[in-house]
Amino acid sequence: MSASSATAPRSASPPQPGEAILDVDHLHVAFQTPDGPVIAVEDVSLTVRKGEFLSIIGPSGCGKSTVFNVVGGLLTEHEGRVSVAGETIVGPHPSIGMVFQEESTFPWRTVIDNVAFPLELTGMPKAQRLERARHFIEMVGLQGFERRYPGELSGGMRQRVSLARTLASEPKILLMDEPFAALDEQTRLLLGDKVLQIQQELQQTTLLITHNITEAVQMSDRILVMTYRPGKAKRIVEIDLPRPRTSEIVGSEAFGRYVAQIWADLREEASRGLTDDETSRNRGSAS
Amino acid sequence: MSKASRGPNALAFAVGIGCLVVFLLVMEALIQFGFVNRFIIPPPSEVAMSFERVIVEEDILHRFLLTATECLTAGVMLTVFGVIGGVLLHRFKLLQQACETWIAAAASAPVVLMYPLFLVIFGRSAWTIIMIGFVAALPPVILKTLEGLSDTRRVLVNVGKSFNLTPMQSFWKILFPAALPTIFVGIRLGLIFALINIVGVEFLINFGGLGQLINELAERYDLAGTYAAICFVILVSVVFFMSLERIERWLRPAH
Ligand SMILES: Nc1ncnc2c1ncn2[C@@H]1O[C@H](COP(=O)(O)OP(=O)(O)OP(=O)(O)O)[C@@H](O)[C@H]1O
Ligand SMILES: [Mg+2]
Numbered sequence: 001m002s003a004s005s006a007t008a009p010r011s012a013s014p015p016q017p018g019e020a021i022l023d024v025d026h027l028h029v030a031f032q033t034p035d036g037p038v039i040a041v042e043d044v045s046l047t048v049r050k051g052e053f054l055s056i057i058g059p060s061g062c063g064k065s066t067v068f069n070v071v072g073g074l075l076t077e078h079e080g081r082v083s084v085a086g087e088t089i090v091g092p093h094p095s096i097g098m099v100f101q102e103e104s105t106f107p108w109r110t111v112i113d114n115v116a117f118p119l120e121l122t123g124m125p126k127a128q129r130l131e132r133a134r135h136f137i138e139m140v141g142l143q144g145f146e147r148r149y150p151g152e153l154s155g156g157m158r159q160r161v162s163l164a165r166t167l168a169s170e171p172k173i174l175l176m177d178e179p180f181a182a183l184d185e186q187t188r189l190l191l192g193d194k195v196l197q198i199q200q201e202l203q204q205t206t207l208l209i210t211h212n213i214t215e216a217v218q219m220s221d222r223i224l225v226m227t228y229r230p231g232k233a234k235r236i237v238e239i240d241l242p243r244p245r246t247s248e249i250v251g252s253e254a255f256g257r258y259v260a261q262i263w264a265d266l267r268e269e270a271s272r273g274l275t276d277d278e279t280s281r282n283r284g285s286a287s
Numbered sequence: 288m289s290k291a292s293r294g295p296n297a298l299a300f301a302v303g304i305g306c307l308v309v310f311l312l313v314m315e316a317l318i319q320f321g322f323v324n325r326f327i328i329p330p331p332s333e334v335a336m337s338f339e340r341v342i343v344e345e346d347i348l349h350r351f352l353l354t355a356t357e358c359l360t361a362g363v364m365l366t367v368f369g370v371i372g373g374v375l376l377h378r379f380k381l382l383q384q385a386c387e388t389w390i391a392a393a394a395s396a397p398v399v400l401m402y403p404l405f406l407v408i409f410g411r412s413a414w415t416i417i418m419i420g421f422v423a424a425l426p427p428v429i430l431k432t433l434e435g436l437s438d439t440r441r442v443l444v445n446v447g448k449s450f451n452l453t454p455m456q457s458f459w460k461i462l463f464p465a466a467l468p469t470i471f472v473g474i475r476l477g478l479i480f481a482l483i484n485i486v487g488v489e490f491l492i493n494f495g496g497l498g499q500l501i502n503e504l505a506e507r508y509d510l511a512g513t514y515a516a517i518c519f520v521i522l523v524s525v526v527f528f529m530s531l532e533r534i535e536r537w538l539r540p541a542h
Contacts, residue, residue: 072449073448073449074445074448074449092448092449092450092451094451097449098445098446098449100445100446102440102442103442104442104443104445104446106443106446106461106464106465107465108465108467117450117460118450121450121451121452121456169450
């Protein structure tokens with residue numbers, strides 16, 4: 001069991017530069033396609049410090065999920081080095097817990113059995129793992145739904161089950177790929193609050209991938225803005241907003257300034273993406 | 288299947304029964320008024336009357352048990368070998384590429400026509416019948432198992448990888464349960480194929496349970512009895528598959 005859940009909450013001041021726990025060094029990913037290689041990620045470097053909340057933001061198709069898969073150890077064909085606490089990643093690393101962009105609960109397991117899944121793998125006795133699972137179910141606010149099947153829940157609830165399942169494995173680094181992308185705005189904001197609260201409670205080191213500026217600014221200590229194809233690191237923005245934060249911060253003036261700044265960066269990339277899409281579509285319809 | 292259509296829908300049930308009743312009444316009328324020769328098709332009322340006779344005089348319970356045992360044996364073999372076959376095809380891509388097409392072709396082949404070959408190998412015994420049922424029904428079980436395993440959503444497999452599952456764990460904890468609903472469909476299809484073929488072969492080789500009864504009654508030119516026996520077989524299979532569906536639903540809650 002990791003010590004992170006036992007440590008007292010850190011002060012609400014901006015995070016002190018802790019030790020680096022995740023290091024991505026000159027990452028370069030190319031996919032072989034019938035039309036030749038497609039460069040998905042070009043020369044991305046980043047460092048996540050212990051206890052930090054770092055977001056990667058970028059337009060659709062810029063290679064965010066690719067970075068996610070590389071850090072999670074699911075995609076091993078790449079150049080550059082990714083390491084966790086100095087250890088190079090060559091496959092899924094036990095310190096990293098992943099929450100996926102798509103719906104990923106197991107439909108044949110109840111909520112509590114879904115959440116207890118990683119504990120089952122460690123061979124924890126049943127009574128103990130159900131108790132642990134209950135703890136994480138409560139943390140994501142799903143108490144009372146333990147015996148339900150995912151098919152009986154809403155999309156937002158299912159995504160919380162996935163989150164609880166990943167948290168139950170007590171990863172040193174929580175890695176999330178647009179976990180709220182499929183949800184409506186209100187649910188997204190409330191779930192964002194939940195994630196922030198949990199992150200604060202566990203002092204959870206988190207790497208969030210998103211294309212939502214509000215979400216990124218609301219939650220992050222730092223934001224890495226990526227360019228549209230090939231995906232490069234464009235800028236790192238430090239978000240100097242007081243913690244603990246909730247979705248109420250969205251109305252503040254400082255918040256607006258950050259959003260405007262990141263939007264200015266992103267707009268250029270997103271519009272490049274759009275024209276790119278249009279030309280390829282025109283080309284497609286012409287042929 | 289949506290949840291709404293699952294529940295007992297009384298109206299749909301009534302309409303279904305109503306259609307059947309109307310069909311029987313029309314047949315009865317056509318035959319009674321001489322549009323259809325009653326020596327080719329006996330009127331439904333006569334068929335209904337001969338039910339009792341067929342059940343009492345022809346030892347139908349014994350025959351039913353015989354056919355049921357054959358089906359059950361073929362079913363167990365189907366499930367075991369079909370699922371194993373599907374898993375092997377999924378596991379070894381070369382095997383899949385090599386075999387999938389002709390297994391699919393075999394699924395639509397009239398295996399029943401090969402009954403002389405089976406007679407030579409297994410003799411005029413229940414095993415001939417069981418083996419034909421088994422061989423005829425194996426392809427859908429293999430194919431559906433393969434389909435279920437291959438169609439498991441990638442993200443679920445990736446969840447397993449992210450938790451560092453061994454290949455064995457990945458199979459038993461993710462692939463297999465994810466494929467189970469599709470495998471059940473395959474087994475149900477397989478049992479339908481098996482039942483059809485088993486009764487058919489019983490009829491053809493004049494041996495065993497309900498199929499032989501139909502053969503006998505037909506040879507005696509007892510048409511009403513023949514149709515009554517056919518109705519009985521249909522009734523048995525309907526009850527059989529309705530209960531299979533029940534079991535299936537009970538085994539996979541809230542999918
Ligand atoms: N397996 C693959 N084979 C070929 N090209 C791929 C593959 N996976 C991704 N790509 C390409 O790499 C680029 C980046 O894809 P990626 O999924 O990382 O984008 P993304 O930023 O996550 O997009 P979104 O926000 O829509 O999820 C895209 O142009 C995509 O077409
Ligand atoms: Mg993505």
